[in-house]
Amino acid sequence: MFRVLCVPRPESLTGIVGWGVYIPRQRVKADEIASLWGFEKTLPKALWIEEKAVASVDEDTVTMGWYAAKVAIERGNVDPELIGAVFVGTESKPYAVKPSATIIADALGISKKKLSTDMEFACRAGGEGIRLAIALVASGTIKYGLAIGSDTAQASPGDVLELTASSGAAAYLIGPAEESVAQFEGVVTYVTDTPDFWRREGSKYPTHGEIFTGEPAYFHHIMSAVKMLFDELGLAPSDFDYAVFHQPNGKFPLQVGKKLGFPKEKILPGIVTPWIGNTYNGSALIGLAKVLEQAKPGDRILVATFGSGAGSDAFSIVVRDGIGERVGRGPKVEDLLKRKKYVSYAQYAKSRRLYIRNIG
Amino acid sequence: MKYSIPKFWRRKEGYYQIILTKCRECGKVAFFTYVRCPYCGSSNVELVKSCGRGVVEEFTISYNRVEEGEEYLPKIIAIVRLNEGVRVVGELVDIDLSEVKEGVEVEAVLRRFSSDDPHGLIYYGLKFAPVIKGA
Numbered sequence: 001m002f003r004v005l006c007v008p009r010p011e012s013l014t015g016i017v018g019w020g021v022y023i024p025r026q027r028v029k030a031d032e033i034a035s036l037w038g039f040e041k042t043l044p045k046a047l048w049i050e051e052k053a054v055a056s057v058d059e060d061t062v063t064m065g066w067y068a069a070k071v072a073i074e075r076g077n078v079d080p081e082l083i084g085a086v087f088v089g090t091e092s093k094p095y096a097v098k099p100s101a102t103i104i105a106d107a108l109g110i111s112k113k114k115l116s117t118d119m120e121f122a123c124r125a126g127g128e129g130i131r132l133a134i135a136l137v138a139s140g141t142i143k144y145g146l147a148i149g150s151d152t153a154q155a156s157p158g159d160v161l162e163l164t165a166s167s168g169a170a171a172y173l174i175g176p177a178e179e180s181v182a183q184f185e186g187v188v189t190y191v192t193d194t195p196d197f198w199r200r201e202g203s204k205y206p207t208h209g210e211i212f213t214g215e216p217a218y219f220h221h222i223m224s225a226v227k228m229l230f231d232e233l234g235l236a237p238s239d240f241d242y243a244v245f246h247q248p249n250g251k252f253p254l255q256v257g258k259k260l261g262f263p264k265e266k267i268l269p270g271i272v273t274p275w276i277g278n279t280y281n282g283s284a285l286i287g288l289a290k291v292l293e294q295a296k297p298g299d300r301i302l303v304a305t306f307g308s309g310a311g312s313d314a315f316s317i318v319v320r321d322g323i324g325e326r327v328g329r330g331p332k333v334e335d336l337l338k339r340k341k342y343v344s345y346a347q348y349a350k351s352r353r354l355y356i357r358n359i360g
Numbered sequence: 361m362k363y364s365i366p367k368f369w370r371r372k373e374g375y376y377q378i379i380l381t382k383c384r385e386c387g388k389v390a391f392f393t394y395v396r397c398p399y400c401g402s403s404n405v406e407l408v409k410s411c412g413r414g415v416v417e418e419f420t421i422s423y424n425r426v427e428e429g430e431e432y433l434p435k436i437i438a439i440v441r442l443n444e445g446v447r448v449v450g451e452l453v454d455i456d457l458s459e460v461k462e463g464v465e466v467e468a469v470l471r472r473f474s475s476d477d478p479h480g481l482i483y484y485g486l487k488f489a490p491v492i493k494g495a
Contacts, residue, residue: 025454056453056454056471057431057432057472058432058453058471058472058473058487059471059472060472060482062470062482062484063469063470063471063472063484066469066470067469067470094482095482103484106372106373106376107376107377107470107484109377109409331492331493335492335493336492338493339492339493341456350431353431357431359428359477359478
């Protein structure tokens with residue numbers, strides 16, 4: 001078999017036309033959670049988690065995804081009637097059965113002639129939504145596709161996961177490369193059956209395999225996907241200006257980047273988890289938005305998502321002309337990081353319904 | 361609180377977006393939807409979507425307890441003058457009472473306003489939140 005080198009990769013026909021992020025205003029300090037549940041004082045620092053974003057009682061995956069998508073459409077200056085697909089990656093659907101994607105799409109006035117579904121693959125379903133949107137745009141099936149990653153991440157009170165599990169959303173409007181400000185150069189996905197983290201039907205909170213979530217899950221899948229991407233594109237870490245990884249805490253992305261050969265200077269610009277927590281399906285995608293908002297035309301960005309169960313998507317993205325003007329069309333990640341109000345654990349518990357009320 | 365599901369479904373466009381009536385004769389804009397202009401009586405009107413932005417003109421705080429709605433209390437209720445010039449009433453969120461004042465710039469945001477817990481529908485609609493700096 002001979003590989004035909006002159007045929008462009010289909011993903012290179014597509015790019016990011018618009019993007020948007022939402023981070024709730026409330027923050028709770030990781031030190032307060034650690035103190036309340038009797039964790040060692042050094043644990044938040046060891047994980048590099050300072051505080052996490054807490055959705056209000058009237059916020060959920062739908063409302064946060066709606067805001068992020070609204071900004072993405074405004075940044076792209078695209079008529080919502082031209083959007084042919086809406087994918088919502090989440091593991092915290094407000095309804096177990098009833099799509100979030102249709103609520104968001106109707107509320108944004110998006111065309112009724114569209115594909116629309118909620119996707120679940122732990123923290124990487126949003127990344128898979130981007131892959132699907134790329135495929136649909138590249139094939140000419142649709143002109144624009146909207147991929148959203150949104151979560152109000154659950155964690156059992158007192159579980160170490162509670163230090164990081166937070167709320168947030170990111171949305172990407174995928175369209176033709178010539179209309180985009182960041183073009184996809186290559187995309188690969190690596191998935192296996194790995195039992196590192198799960199939530200059973202009817203369970204309120206997820207269960208995880210403690211340290212098992214590290215080497216065989218997070219590190220193996222991200223490194224495998226990124227190495228596959230390097231092989232397919234003939235690229236190396238030195239060819240990239242930025243590297244963005246899924247961020248279950250502040251420490252893991254720096255560690256996986258180091259293993260792959262990236263200096264921390266290329267990773268730090270996309271780090272958000274120490275100040276907002278792990279937004280699950282928003283995690284790597286908010287990091288990408290933060291990088292897009294400081295990148296220059298010609299910069300090459302590596303993005304690697306991760307979802308337990310387990311899998312990783314690796315994207316190579318090249319920034320195009322016009323990025324600076326498009327950044328200014330909506331609130332930036334830095335604006336959302338600065339917009340915050342500290343709340344107590346009690347207020348956090350009320351906001352995230354960690355109590356049992358006698359209703360219904 | 362139990363809502364009529366068909367009634368909510370029929371009205372959802374009005375919950376999800378701010379729809380205004382614009383008169384092609386006198387040029388005035390009114391909230392909500394009319395078949396005739398409430399100012400000049402002309403039937404030559406069109407429905408337009410508001411940009412969803414405006415400023416706070418008046419506000420009050422509500423402690424009114426509605427069955428199964430206690431977790432949303434207290435609420436700040438405001439009169440917002442939209443950029444299109446019309447005034448609407450809505451709930452203010454993401455702002456402390458001490459920060460609310462006349463002239464605060466706000467934008468419409470989709471939020472839960474009620475839910476028939478634990479098995480019923482979740483009702484979404486627009487509230488107002490301060491415009492995020494940079495937007």
